[in-house]
Amino acid sequence: MASTTDTAPPGPTAPGAQAPPLPDDPAGLKVVPARHYARWAAAAAVVVLVAQFTHGLATNPVWEWDVFRDYVLSETIVQAVWVTLQLTAYATVLGFLLGTVLAFMRLSRSPVLQTVAWTYIWIFRSIPMIVQLVFWFNLSALYDRLGFGIPFGPVFWSVDSNSIIGTIGAAVIGLTLHQAAYAAEIVRGGVLAVDEGQLEAAAALGIPRLRQIRRIVLPQAMRAILPTAGNEIIGLLKGTSVVYVMSIGELFYQVQVIYGRNGRVIPLLLVATAWYVVLTSLLSVAQYYVERRYARGADRTPPPTPLQRARRFVRTLRAEAGRRHRPVVPFKPLGDIR
Numbered sequence: 001m002a003s004t005t006d007t008a009p010p011g012p013t014a015p016g017a018q019a020p021p022l023p024d025d026p027a028g029l030k031v032v033p034a035r036h037y038a039r040w041a042a043a044a045a046v047v048v049l050v051a052q053f054t055h056g057l058a059t060n061p062v063w064e065w066d067v068f069r070d071y072v073l074s075e076t077i078v079q080a081v082w083v084t085l086q087l088t089a090y091a092t093v094l095g096f097l098l099g100t101v102l103a104f105m106r107l108s109r110s111p112v113l114q115t116v117a118w119t120y121i122w123i124f125r126s127i128p129m130i131v132q133l134v135f136w137f138n139l140s141a142l143y144d145r146l147g148f149g150i151p152f153g154p155v156f157w158s159v160d161s162n163s164i165i166g167t168i169g170a171a172v173i174g175l176t177l178h179q180a181a182y183a184a185e186i187v188r189g190g191v192l193a194v195d196e197g198q199l200e201a202a203a204a205l206g207i208p209r210l211r212q213i214r215r216i217v218l219p220q221a222m223r224a225i226l227p228t229a230g231n232e233i234i235g236l237l238k239g240t241s242v243v244y245v246m247s248i249g250e251l252f253y254q255v256q257v258i259y260g261r262n263g264r265v266i267p268l269l270l271v272a273t274a275w276y277v278v279l280t281s282l283l284s285v286a287q288y289y290v291e292r293r294y295a296r297g298a299d300r301t302p303p304p305t306p307l308q309r310a311r312r313f314v315r316t317l318r319a320e321a322g323r324r325h326r327p328v329v330p331f332k333p334l335g336d337i338r
């Protein structure tokens with residue numbers, strides 16, 4: 001006679017007792033999904049806040065969207081944006097050229113070059129940008145004329161300092177010298193990120209020092225330089241707004257002039273904000289593609305770009321639509337073919 005087995009659920013395991021064995025079939029296990037209540041609550045709070053902010057933008061009359069539409073693409077604002085882009089471009093190119101020279105001076109074995117570069121970086125990182133701009137703007141108060149000649153001797157040729165360094169020139173000089181101090185540290189950090197064995201291998205092959213830097217060090221250092229350099233350029237674009245103290249017609253200065261005349265402060269500040277957002281977004285997109293290009297040496301198969309993903313999505317939709325409209329051919333057995 002077969003004995004019956006107790007099928008009651010096992011109680012809690014006593015201390016020191018052996019745990020009951022797990023079932024052989026994993027399908028018999030009860031799966032309990034994870035529930036993230038705090039995550040859903042935070043998402044709901046964010047959605048509510050975004051909805052409230054959007055509703056305020058649409059309904060609050062203080063924003064004066066009609067004034068925003070009248071000025072955002074006006075000729076004065078567009079010309080001011082062009083001045084802002086010019087200042088950013090000049091300061092970026094000249095600043096990173098000078099910063100690269102300073103970076104390699106700090107990395108050189110000459111104590112004189114190291115000291116000069118370190119002192120330059122220390123001084124120009126210590127003085128605020130607006131102070132430097134005001135100083136260069138008032139350079140003629142210190143030196144009426146600039147000239148060439150023998151040091152501590154006669155001057156062979158001189159020119160009025162105001163004629164050679166105008167308002168735009170003083171702004172470019174101030175922005176460039178300030179930017180070079182930060183660019184030097186960015187480039188130096190990227191060069192130090194390159195493995196020293198690369199230079200040793202190049203030196204063993206007899207490659208000249210300048211070619212080592214140009215063809216081996218810098219292409220690899222760019223992967224470490226670009227993220228920080230892109231961030232610095234975006235900061236410089238927004239930092240050009242401080243040249244308003246020199247009465248240069250860049251974006252923020254022109255916005256101040258306009259709302260000083262008509263009293264529409266909020267919509268004019270919104271005009272400047274919109275242009276800064278657009279310009280920084282374009283720089284971010286350019287930074288993404290430049291970083292992607294220099295990452296090819298380390299990543300042979302980079303992930304698809306947003307544009308490539310969009311094209312793939314469109315191709316998938318077209319393929320699905322073509323399958324839907326394709327006529328269904330009835331299946332015929334081989335024996336029915338005559």
